[in-house]
Amino acid sequence: MTRTVITGAKIFTADGAGSWSHAIAVDGDRIVALGDAALARTDGADTVIDARGRLVVPGFQDAHVHAPFAGNDLRHVWLNDTEATADAYLAAVADYARAHPDEEWIVGGGWYMEAFPGGTPHRDLLDAVVPDRPVFLMNRDVHGAWANSKALELAGLDRSTPDPADGRYERDADGELTGCLHEGAAYAFRDTVAPTPTVDDWVDGILTAQTYLHSLGITGWQDAWVTPQTLQAYRRLAADGRLTARVVGAQWWERSEGLEQIDRFVAQRDLGAPGFDPSRVKIMVDGVLENHTGSLQEPYCDGCGGYLMSADGPNRGLTYVDPEILKRAVTELDRLGFSVHMHAIGDAAVRRCLDAVEAARLDHGYRDTRHHIAHVQLVHPDDVPRFQQLGVTVNAQALWACNDRQMTQLTLPYLGAERSGWQYPFGSLAAAGATLAMGSDWPVSTPDPLAQIEVAVNRKDPGDRDAAPLLPHEALTLSGALRAFTAGSAHINGDDDAGRLAVGRRADLAVLDRDIFTDPTRVADAHVTLTMASGRVVHTAPA
Ligand SMILES: [Zn+2]
Ligand SMILES: [Zn+2]
Numbered sequence: 005m006t007r008t009v010i011t012g013a014k015i016f017t018a019d020g021a022g023s024w025s026h027a028i029a030v031d032g033d034r035i036v037a038l039g040d041a042a043l044a045r046t047d048g049a050d051t052v053i054d055a056r057g058r059l060v061v062p063g064f065q066d067a068h069v070h071a072p073f074a075g076n077d078l079r080h081v082w083l084n085d086t087e088a089t090a091d092a093y094l095a096a097v098a099d100y101a102r103a104h105p106d107e108e109w110i111v112g113g114g115w116y117m118e119a120f121p122g123g124t125p126h127r128d129l130l131d132a133v134v135p136d137r138p139v140f141l142m143n144r145d146v147h148g149a150w151a152n153s154k155a156l157e158l159a160g161l162d163r164s165t166p167d168p169a170d171g172r173y174e175r176d177a178d179g180e181l182t183g184c185l186h187e188g189a190a191y192a193f194r195d196t197v198a199p200t201p202t203v204d205d206w207v208d209g210i211l212t213a214q215t216y217l218h219s220l221g222i223t224g225w226q227d228a229w230v231t232p233q234t235l236q237a238y239r240r241l242a243a244d245g246r247l248t249a250r251v252v253g254a255q256w257w258e259r260s261e262g263l264e265q266i267d268r269f270v271a272q273r274d275l276g277a278p279g280f281d282p283s284r285v286k287i288m289v290d291g292v293l294e295n296h297t298g299s300l301q302e303p304y305c306d307g308c309g310g311y312l313m314s315a316d317g318p319n320r321g322l323t324y325v326d327p328e329i330l331k332r333a334v335t336e337l338d339r340l341g342f343s344v345h346m347h348a349i350g351d352a353a354v355r356r357c358l359d360a361v362e363a364a365r366l367d368h369g370y371r372d373t374r375h376h377i378a379h380v381q382l383v384h385p386d387d388v389p390r391f392q393q394l395g396v397t398v399n400a401q402a403l404w405a406c407n408d409r410q411m412t413q414l415t416l417p418y419l420g421a422e423r424s425g426w427q428y429p430f431g432s433l434a435a436a437g438a439t440l441a442m443g444s445d446w447p448v449s450t451p452d453p454l455a456q457i458e459v460a461v462n463r464k465d466p467g468d469r470d471a472a473p474l475l476p477h478e479a480l481t482l483s484g485a486l487r488a489f490t491a492g493s494a495h496i497n498g499d500d501d502a503g504r505l506a507v508g509r510r511a512d513l514a515v516l517d518r519d520i521f522t523d524p525t526r527v528a529d530a531h532v533t534l535t536m537a538s539g540r541v542v543h544t545a546p547a
Contacts, residue, residue: 063223081112127183
């Protein structure tokens with residue numbers, strides 16, 4: 005058994021008492037001592053690391069990430085790190101097409117709606133750089149896609165194609181498809197027209213993602229959408245020891261099916277392997293506010309003192325799961341011991357998720373199944389205390405809680421003044437006693453926990469620190485944000501063996517290159533110099 009002792013550190017343990025320490029000793033995969041007791045174990049240690057005053061935290065756990073998709077996209081057209089302009093995107097697509105002349109399809113994603121007028125890019129732009137091969141690119145929030153004319157043609161889509169029930173084809177004034185696909189229209193294209201990766205591709209994608217996530221101090225995650233194929237890939241990696249992160253997977257609730265699909269979840273739950281547990285169920289309850297598919301109690305504003313209209317009256321967004329079915333689903337899943345991971349953005353969706361957990365509690369009392377709601381963008385003030393009361397964890401994507409262009413241009417005008425003040429109320433939820441977890445939704449946005457924590461603490465984009473903060477009274481403390489990204493996420497990942505640094509627990513930890521407590525306004529400037537998962541060093545970088 006190898007022993008590692010880290011000395012001279014400032015150790016944030018994330019325990020409930022707010023304890024700090026200065027040294028930690030690890031034998032094999034376990035933490036065996038903290039503080040002076042750890043110093044006493046330096047004799048005979050295989051490695052002694054002098055942290056020189058730097059900060060040690062529990063390994064971060066990302067509570068909502070799409071690692072196989074992100075890793076696979078990283079290996080194709082990857083626009084996430086490209087400047088968010090149409091020109092830069094088109095140059096990147098053209099470069100990729102030139103470098104990969106043999107690929108029949110150009111796929112990938114990561115474009116930002118805000119780079120295009122109205123948030124919707126046109127196929128003509130792509131046709132100009134790739135006229136002869138199909139191009140299909142999901143956007144960064146994975147709620148829409150951009151296709152060229154060749155791709156539409158191969159899919160047999162044209163002006164006569166009706167919109168699917170759960171999505172929409174963007175059309176120009178003449179009714180022609182523009183190549184921008186929303187929600188269900190984009191998913192159907194991706195799943196039935198674009199080429200599907202093989203299990204081998206997913207294995208490569210997960211490993212690519214894992215290397216990157218480890219470099220950010222992440223030692224575990226919840227995959228917010230495992231498919232039968234990605235499940236097989238995780239299983240293979242867990243079985244052969246290459247999955248060094250601890251992963252829980254959420255199986256996808258098919259909106260077109262009913263409660264009968266629960267039998268499939270039960271069967272697939274048994275396909276786990278040590279280190280990979282597919283025992284969660286993800287239910288997408290609504291869309292997002294930026295394209296008016298997030299589900300609101302009162303209609304979207306039109307920015308001119310009225311309401312946005314849809315075909316059947318004032319537009320309140322979309323509801324993907326009937327509220328009564330949602331209640332019955334959560335009740336049955338809870339009874340069977342599943343933890344339910346619900347996507348809810350609009351205030352109506354958040355309320356329906358809480359109502360569904362309440363229905364389960366009323367049916368058969370409280371069970372420690374650790375349901376959680378991801379995103380929680382718009383929360384009616386009446387619903388804030390219910391998270392604590394019902395034992396529902398807030399799965400926060402804190403990076404979004406700032407005044408970026410997506411917020412100021414595509415969100416605030418459509419919410420109006422009162423509701424704009426209800427957004428991402430993490431401070432109020434914490435004050436009301438709710439448990440908070442954090443996750444990135446990568447590849448929607450960066451998986452760097454330190455960038456997310458900076459926004460949680462300052463409510464400003466780390467790339468625009470002079471901007472006005474978004475509802476600064478909803479900021480978390482730095483300790484609170486760190487606890488959410490470690491102990492809080494471990495809680496909903498069912499990983500009681502990690503998330504805190506304590507004797508007897510699994511040795512998952514990260515060493516930062518500085519003490520972020522000295523300037524909490526610049527957390528994102530810090531880097532991770534060492535990541536340890538189950539006692540193994542899985543990432544090192546020069547300090
Ligand atoms: Zn989501
Ligand atoms: Zn997601």
